[in-house]
Amino acid sequence: MTTADIADKSSPPAAKPIHPRLVRWWHWINAFAMFFMIGSGWRIYNASPIFKFRFIEDLTIGGWLGGALQVHFAAMWLFVINGLVYLIYGFVSGHFRRSFWPLRPRDVWRDFNLALAAKLEHHTGVYNAVQRLAYIGVIVALVGIVYSGLAVWKPVQFQTLAWTLGGYEGARIVHFLAMSAIVAFILLHLTLVALVPRTLLPMLWGRARGEHKTDGGGVS
Amino acid sequence: MTIEKPVARALLRDDNDIRKIERRLFLKQTLSVGALTLLTGCDVTDIGAVQKVTAAMSKWNDGVQAALFSQTRLAPEYAESDITRPFPFNAYYKRDRVPFVDGATYKLEVSGLVQNKQSWTLDQLRALPQASQITRHVCVEGWSAIGKWGGVPFRAFLERIGADTRAAYVGFKCADDYYSSLDMATALHPQTLLALTYADQTLPPQYGFPMKLRIPTKLGFKNPKHIMTMFVTNDYPGGYWEDKGYNWFSGS
Numbered sequence: 001m002t003t004a005d006i007a008d009k010s011s012p013p014a015a016k017p018i019h020p021r022l023v024r025w026w027h028w029i030n031a032f033a034m035f036f037m038i039g040s041g042w043r044i045y046n047a048s049p050i051f052k053f054r055f056i057e058d059l060t061i062g063g064w065l066g067g068a069l070q071v072h073f074a075a076m077w078l079f080v081i082n083g084l085v086y087l088i089y090g091f092v093s094g095h096f097r098r099s100f101w102p103l104r105p106r107d108v109w110r111d112f113n114l115a116l117a118a119k120l121e122h123h124t125g126v127y128n129a130v131q132r133l134a135y136i137g138v139i140v141a142l143v144g145i146v147y148s149g150l151a152v153w154k155p156v157q158f159q160t161l162a163w164t165l166g167g168y169e170g171a172r173i174v175h176f177l178a179m180s181a182i183v184a185f186i187l188l189h190l191t192l193v194a195l196v197p198r199t200l201l202p203m204l205w206g207r208a209r210g211e212h213k214t215d216g217g218g219v220s
Numbered sequence: 221m222t223i224e225k226p227v228a229r230a231l232l233r234d235d236n237d238i239r240k241i242e243r244r245l246f247l248k249q250t251l252s253v254g255a256l257t258l259l260t261g262c263d264v265t266d267i268g269a270v271q272k273v274t275a276a277m278s279k280w281n282d283g284v285q286a287a288l289f290s291q292t293r294l295a296p297e298y299a300e301s302d303i304t305r306p307f308p309f310n311a312y313y314k315r316d317r318v319p320f321v322d323g324a325t326y327k328l329e330v331s332g333l334v335q336n337k338q339s340w341t342l343d344q345l346r347a348l349p350q351a352s353q354i355t356r357h358v359c360v361e362g363w364s365a366i367g368k369w370g371g372v373p374f375r376a377f378l379e380r381i382g383a384d385t386r387a388a389y390v391g392f393k394c395a396d397d398y399y400s401s402l403d404m405a406t407a408l409h410p411q412t413l414l415a416l417t418y419a420d421q422t423l424p425p426q427y428g429f430p431m432k433l434r435i436p437t438k439l440g441f442k443n444p445k446h447i448m449t450m451f452v453t454n455d456y457p458g459g460y461w462e463d464k465g466y467n468w469f470s471g472s
């Protein structure tokens with residue numbers, strides 16, 4: 001199928017991709033960086049667990065504490081710079097306002113129940129209220145993990161940051177909680193993508209093959 | 221001395237960890253990077269390349285931390301009641317292997333870019349103006365503990381021996397195999413202390429008798445214990461853990 005075919009079938013012609021190019025680049029670079037951040041973070045946690053468990057070592061990255069720290073503090077630059085570009089773009093271009101707003105509790109409740117009943121329609125390019133809540137939530141958690149991470153990394157130089165989280169030990173716990181929220185999001189996110197796999201291609205290439213404006217069934 | 225349970229458990233595990241590290245290091249790194257290889261589609265021969273990237277980033281992070289470091293920003297100080305009791309023992313060996321140093325014959329050797337290379341007995345060091353601090357020791361492993369150290373402000377000591385404070389590094393060699401080094405900016409920080417006491421008592425062996433460098437703006441492993449020799453230099457001296465891969469600057 002050629003691009004001309006796609007243009008013919010969609011009315012009006014899809015001049016704009018479903019997901020802006022910058023969002024797609026951010027998304028996959030972020031997924032790559034998160035993989036290293038979380039894997040190495042779990043290895044660092046294992047060196048001195050806060051709670052009464054450790055992560056399975058084979059799920060961690062870095063091989064030992066020193067290796068994990070190197071990976072963590074290398075991937076952090078990719079993760080943070082990439083994230084800043086996305087945040088600035090999201091606010092300045094209106095992408096966040098257009099895609100995540102409005103967000104009304106009653107819409108979330110409605111879409112949540114529709115989703116449970118498998119009756120939620122998926123409109124490609126439009127996020128349902130449950131998605132909007134999840135995306136806003138994970139963006140807040142991503143900002144929170146950087147904030148608490150800076151406090152754990154430099155509890156003296158950034159002591160004001162650390163102080164707002166209850167000091168070094170408090171910042172460690174906030175950092176862990178933010179990680180937990182992000183991991184919970186990823187599990188939900190991957191489940192939904194698995195349930196509605198046709199959302200995947202537009203996130204990669206910008207548009208789906210032979211897409212229609214409205215497709216039925218499921219959320220992603 | 222007994223250690224509070226959670227801390228004791230953490231420390232025991234860490235002891236084991238550290239001994240297993242070297243053995244496991246190669247294997248595990250290979251395995252994890254192998255998993256990455258699958259994910260990224262890179263060739264297995266890229267393992268060295270991955271390590272090169274993370275090692276280069278660690279150097280970059282040294283520079284970033286040096287830029288963030290402020291000689292006037294002080295580490296928070298705490299009240300006596302905040303002190304962690306008992307303060308944890310931590311080393312790359314067990315407590316029964318703590319080196320024995322005879323305080324009566326001990327002399328701190330000073331060398332490198334300094335005008336006065338005379339050695340210092342403990343009594344001579346104790347006769348210098350003393351200071352004390354209650355600060356948080358943050359370990360690279362993640363745990364932290366608050367303790368009280370007293371001794372000679374390191375900046376005053378460097379000035380007294382006529383150290384070239386434009387040199388890049390101060391290096392330390394210890395009574396065990398340990399060695400480490402500092403950037404000059406941190407060496408001159410007002411809270412960097414040549415510690416001779418812990419909790420107002422002579423520094424006990426497990427905390428580094430006869431002296432340790434107490435640096436509240438650095439991670440714990442950058443605070444060498446049982447110091448025998450110190451030197452000022454422009455040649456990067458590295459360190460025991462630094463040479464194994466811990467970030468050299470490791471500021472906090």
Ligand code: HEM
Binds near residue numbers: 030182
């Ligand atoms: C390999 C793992 C991942 C896959 C397969 C994946 C897949 C997707 C897909 C298909 C969409 C578009 C959904 C739609 O159009 O309805 C999407 C959007 C999104 N994903 Fe992921 N994702 C992954 C990892 C992550 C991670 C790790 C995060 C963050 C921690 C994340 C955060 C987001 C966000 C915030 C959006 C909305 C982007 C926007 O429109 O600005 N994803 N993802």
